[in-house]
Amino acid sequence: MVEERRVAGTTAGAAPGAEISIRGLDKSFGTLKAVDDVSIEIPSGEFLALLGPSGSGKSTVLMMMAGFEVPTGGQILIDGQDCTRLPPQKRNIGMVFQHYSLFPHMTVLDNVAFPLKMRGVGRAERRRRAGQALEVVRLSGYGDRMPAQMSGGQRQRVALARAIVYEPRLLLMDEPLSALDKNLREEMQLEIKRLHVELGITVVFVTHDQGEALTMADRIAILRGGQIQQISPARELYERPANLFAAGFIGEMNMIPANWDGSCLMLGQGERILPPESAFVSQPVQGSTTLAIRPERLGVVPAGTPGAVRANLTEIVYAGAGTLIIARLDDGTEVRARVPSAGLPPLSAGERIGLTLPPEAMLVYGEIAA
Amino acid sequence: MTDLNPRKLLLNAYVYAVLFFILAPIVVILPMAFSETDYLTFPPEGFTFDWFGAFFGNSRWMKATTFSLQIAVLTAITTCVIATMSTYALMRGAGRLGALFQGLLIAPIVVPHIALAVALYLFFRQTGLSSTITGYVLAHSVIAMPFAVFTIAAALSSVDATLEDAAMSCGASRFAAFRLVTLPIILPNVLSGGLFAFILSFDEPVISFFLAGIRDKTLPRMMFDDIEQNLTPIIPAIAVLLTGISIFVLVAAALLRRMADSRRTVSPEA
Structure with missing residues (x-):
């Protein structure tokens, strides 16, 4: 059925996903720069997440892609066509809003059929295709209900059906799951992912x-203060964050201040560490680095083990398979280690321990943690 | 809870007294319409529908009624359109003159009608709008505007602004988004505002007094003349009709607003 839909679509033969170029x-x-020189190339069919704290400009980027905000500079190209100043209704983009934004005075079927009505599709055809879209989001048989009679998760599915019913090549989603509770959110994450694979359209989320970004996206763009910090696949983002902000924003990260003297790193308490060449994410100048x-890459060994960093154990949190070790270096830096509980020697708070830092897990940044 | 609270009892008594003094004259005047005498008397003597017949059978009264109806209908339409546009602009627009504009729209509630009447009289005399339907409709629309704006604003404030964004992302033009999404949701309140405007216009006496010419008189203006000259039970008969129409229209308006509330029960978070 999916194949048939693609062929029947307006873009027969071409890839179903749009290619986006943001330049x-x-x-x-006013004086606030919400988005600052953002450039992203999104290949056809990619699922890209825009991730960032509130005020990072991620929603503004999306609103400019949708056409609700006019950029003060730069360009947005969709399939090579300059859309920077095109009004939203001419962009042929599917959009899912944070609070679903279903039309409360229309039935579910009429909601889903609305984009087709706007495109002059006949009534019978509209009903057929809207019914099909409801089937895709697993809501067949709900067409006659009013949105008020649906649960939050169901409404979001209706919103999704409305966004994909006219087979857009680009689907934009603005925090679509933030209003749902945790279980429903996880279910919808998988649902959206499935839809993306099934339809092959480009998604910007x-x-x-x-967690949502890591689970769903092919690539993640991290934004802060209107600027892109890093665009990478989930794994690379986690394993090799481009800067300390990205490092701290995704998952847990130990950040130990050190001094680079041109040949090796000197910790505050005197240990010398020689990281491999590959550990240098940004080339440090001499001085503070x-x-x-990551906590799960650290090992815990008895104090005095050669090559290990000395620390004071402050807390042990046993959590079944894993144990969280919280320790302090002599300069006060807190270091966390997540180690398998099996084989861990008996430890008690206040004890001196050694922490091993595998060279391949080290990352060195030429900046100081905030 | 505190039904026996003496202060509350006193307040209730006061409210009922006020209502009694306001409503008693109406209760007194209505039965007079059915009196067989050709002067006003209470309690009425006998019972007849003759005065209603006299009203409907008299071409001068009918002409005034038609004239008032025309004005009221046009006022209702004008008010609906302008109030909807203005309220939308006020609440969704980003204009810097919003506060000033809002003040202008609502001012007629504060300004005494007599002052407005004199001002319009002078202005219309110069522009040739005196005693024309256009003149009446403009004047009455100004008076009715605040009521319609309040009614529509109440509805519009509960309509999520992103609904129109959603419609536009579905391919609707800005106007289509308003017409197909926002307008149907607020329509009951718009119509209810229109009904208010109709009633306000239909029995508006002060401005009509100033704008009336020799020939074209509105119904309230005719009633004034009649009260001065002969004062027959035809006046209470008209009062009965006007009261009936007012009650009907206000109930209709209330029903419309209730309908609107049930349409808007979808809160975004729910």
């Missing part, structure tokens, strides 16, 4: 939930 996008509100390492 040097700027948006200022705004979220402030890193930060050594970053």
Whole structure:
């Protein structure tokens, strides 16, 4: 059925997903620069998440892609066509809003059929295709209901059906799951992912939930203060964050202040560490740097083990399979280690321990953690 | 809870007294319409529908009634259209003159009608609008505007502004988004505002007094003349009719608003 839909669509033969090119996008509100020189190339069919804290400009980027905000600078190209100043209704984009934004005075079927009505599709054909879209989001048989009679998750599915019913090549989603409770959210994440694979359309998804971004997206763009910090696939983002903000924003990260003297790193308490060449994310100039390492990459060994960093154990949190070790270096830096509980020697708070830092897990940044 | 609270009892008594003094004259005047005498008397003597017949059978009264109806209908339409546009602009627009504009729209509630009447009289005399339907409709629309604006604003404030964004992302033009999404949701309140405007216009005496010419008189203006000259039970007969129409229209308006509320029960978070 999906194949048939694609062939029947307006873009027969071409890939079902649009290719987006965002070039040097700027948006200022008065003196505030909400979006600052953002450039992203999104290949056809990609699922891209825009991730960032509130005020990072991620929603503004999306609103400019949708046409609700006019950029103060830069360009947005959809399939090579300059859409920067095209009004929203001429962009042929599917959009899902944070609060669903279903039309409360229309039935579910009429809601879903609305984009087809706007495109002059006949009534019978409209009903058929809207019914089909409801089937795709697993809501067949709900067409005659009013939105008020649906649960939050169902409404979001209706919104999704309305966004894909006219087979747009680009689907924009503005924190579509933030109003749902946790279980429903996880279910919808899988649902949206399934739809993306099934339809093959390009998806741009705004979220402030890193777990959501990691689960769903092919690539994640991290924004802060209107600027892109990093655009990478989930794994790379986690394993090799481009800067300390990205490092701290995704998952847990130990950030240990260190001094780079040109040949090796010197910790505050005197240990010398020689990171491999590959550990240098940004080339440090001589002086203050930060050594970053994920808690699950650290090992805990008896104090005095050669090559291990000395620390004071402050807390042990046993959590079944894993144990969280919280320790302090002599300069006060807190370091967390998540280690398998099996084989962990008996430890008690206040004890001196050693922490091993596998060279391949080290990341060195030429900036100081805030 | 505190039904026996003496202060509350006193307040209730006061409210009922006020209502009694306001409504008693109406209760007194209505039965007079059925009196067989050709002067006003209470309690009425006998019972007849003759005065209603006299009203409907008299071409001068009928002409005034038609004239008033025309004005009221046109006022209702004009008010609906302008109030909807203005309220939309006020609440959704980003204009810097919003506060000033809002003040202008609502001012007629504060300004005494007599002052407005004199001002319009002078202005219309110069522009040739005196005693024309256009003149009446403009004047009455100004008076009715605040009521319609309030009614429509109440509805519009509960309509999520992103609904129109959603419609536009579905391919609707800005106007189509308003016409197909926002307007149907607020329509009951718009119509209810129109009904208010109709009633306000239909029995508006003060401005009509100033704008009336020799020939074209509105119904309230005719009633004034009749009260001065002969004062027959035809006046209470008209009062009965006007009261009936007012009650009918206000009930209709209330029903419309209730309908509107049930349409808007979808709160975005729910």
